[in-house]
Amino acid sequence: MLQFIRNRASVELLSRSFRKYNVPESSGQLLQDLGFVHMSMSGVFHLLPLGLRVQEKICRLIQQSMKSVGAAQVSLAHLSSKEVWDRSHRWETSGRELFRLSDRTERELCLAPTHEEDITQCIANLVESQKQLPIRVYQIGRKYRDEARPRGGLLRGKEFVMKDLYTFDIDADQAKETYRQVLSAYHQFFKAVGLPFSMVNADTGNIGGKLSHEFHYRSQAGEDTICVCPSCEFSTNSELLKEIQPETAHPCPKCGDELALSSSIEVGHAFLLGQVYSSKLGANVEVNQRLQPLYMGCYGIGVSRMIAAIANVTKDSKGLVWPTNVAPWKVLVVPTSFKNMQAAESVYDTVANVVGTDNILLEDRSNHSFGYKMKDAELIGYPFVVIVGSQFQEQKLCEVHVRATGGRHLLPVESLHQILL
Numbered sequence: 001m002l003q004f005i006r007n008r009a010s011v012e013l014l015s016r017s018f019r020k021y022n023v024p025e026s027s028g029q030l031l032q033d034l035g036f037v038h039m040s041m042s043g044v045f046h047l048l049p050l051g052l053r054v055q056e057k058i059c060r061l062i063q064q065s066m067k068s069v070g071a072a073q074v075s076l077a078h079l080s081s082k083e084v085w086d087r088s089h090r091w092e093t094s095g096r097e098l099f100r101l102s103d104r105t106e107r108e109l110c111l112a113p114t115h116e117e118d119i120t121q122c123i124a125n126l127v128e129s130q131k132q133l134p135i136r137v138y139q140i141g142r143k144y145r146d147e148a149r150p151r152g153g154l155l156r157g158k159e160f161v162m163k164d165l166y167t168f169d170i171d172a173d174q175a176k177e178t179y180r181q182v183l184s185a186y187h188q189f190f191k192a193v194g195l196p197f198s199m200v201n202a203d204t205g206n207i208g209g210k211l212s213h214e215f216h217y218r219s220q221a222g223e224d225t226i227c228v229c230p231s232c233e234f235s236t237n238s239e240l241l242k243e244i245q246p247e248t249a250h251p252c253p254k255c256g257d258e259l260a261l262s263s264s265i266e267v268g269h270a271f272l273l274g275q276v277y278s279s280k281l282g283a284n285v286e287v288n289q290r291l292q293p294l295y296m297g298c299y300g301i302g303v304s305r306m307i308a309a310i311a312n313v314t315k316d317s318k319g320l321v322w323p324t325n326v327a328p329w330k331v332l333v334v335p336t337s338f339k340n341m342q343a344a345e346s347v348y349d350t351v352a353n354v355v356g357t358d359n360i361l362l363e364d365r366s367n368h369s370f371g372y373k374m375k376d377a378e379l380i381g382y383p384f385v386v387i388v389g390s391q392f393q394e395q396k397l398c399e400v401h402v403r404a405t406g407g408r409h410l411l412p413v414e415s416l417h418q419i420l421l
């Protein structure tokens with residue numbers, strides 16, 4: 001059975017020779033050179049087919065994790081009114097990071113950089129009784145921040161994609177329990193992505209609230225510094241400690257052992273907000289005949305930032321190395337020459353039954369050599385490349401290249417699942 005998207009040619013937007021290509025230091029540059037993204041202007045990016053597929057894979061894992069905490073998906077408007085931001089006082093305090101505009105009636109608006117105000121107003125209008133609680137809603141959508149220094153491609157954009165979850169509970173204890181459940185779901189999500197991560201105590205900043213944690217990937221490209229104690233549970237963003245100096249020793253405030261400092265990329269952020277927004281925006285329910293503001297939490301994941309962060313952390317001197325769960329495609333089937341194309345199609349069909357059609361791609365371009373295609377596959381970072389050549393014709397054997405380890409395996413087609421699953 002031929003499948004809809006199975007050929008490499010249909011995702012090819014670039015036709016550039018990578019024969020003499022040197023993998024750059026910057027993963028942002030690499031993602032652009034390989035056709036994952038295209039910069040439209042400083043801090044603003046178009047996602048091309050390969051980049052969009054990685055984003056969709058990340059979103060699917062996020063959706064599973066949101067399902068595990070019973071959250072429902074919504075999509076809030078990107079245009080937000082000054083009135084709602086005035087009620088939280090963030091119209092004044094957001095400064096130049098807020099993209100402000102006005103409509104033809106001179107009504108002042110902004111492009112939402114986050115949605116605490118709008119979701120709280122929406123819930124204030126909809127909630128009538130505590131029987132409707134708890135409420136857990138999330139979205140995956142674009143955010144707008146006029147960053148002073150956009151950098152690292154998708155790492156810091158002026159327009160970017162975030163997952164944001166908002167939770168509403170009846171009291172402080174239940175809000176804390178929600179917070180605990182969401183942090184645990186975040187752990188599952190980051191484990192599923194497949195890279196080592198750290199959860200640290202964090203500053204509540206301009207968002208406000210009582211308790212906050214961030215999720216980080218260690219990387220020299222990161223703009224944050226995390227401090228982790230090797231001996232006890234203590235870990236924090238350096239923003240919470242006074243005057244951290246990278247070269248000096250810093251004792252753990254809990255056990256006194258020396259903290260390990262690392263540059264890192266913030267990829268997720270959780271806040272226990274309490275009643276900061278609900279009291280200002282009137283999201284109340286009646287408890288013992290008195291109106292009481294709801295207890296809130298908000299929880300972000302930097303979806304588009306994660307594409308660049310994962311690329312940055314995993315890339316090597318030969319190109320990108322996608323973890324299997326977020327690769328644009330997990331398996332690429334490559335015939336050694338056009339005369340093996342029919343055999344490659346049959347291998348494609350067999351392997352598609354194992355990994356699913358959404359995870360496999362057939363390299364069917366006729367205008368490139370086998371060597372070019374293998375170099376291209378290595379640069380793009382498909383986790384597994386299955387080669388169909390003379391050994392398949394003679395003995396039904398395929399060679400599998402594993403990108404992360406550099407491993408090579410010769411296997412009969414019916415045993416491929418041992419490596420691919």
Ligand code: ATP
Nearest residue numbers: 154155156157160162266267268269300301302305
């Ligand atoms: P940063 O400290 O890097 O500026 P932030 O603390 O301002 O991030 P949050 O308000 O906590 O960001 O937003 C939630 C998540 O959105 C962040 O953890 C991060 O992963 C992502 N994010 C924030 N700003 C950007 C941006 N300009 N471009 C891409 N992703 C971003």
Ligand code: MG
Nearest residue numbers: 097145147205
């Ligand atoms: Mg910021």
Ligand code: MG
Nearest residue numbers: 205224266269
């Ligand atoms: Mg931050």
Ligand code: MG
Nearest residue numbers: 214266268269
């Ligand atoms: Mg943050």
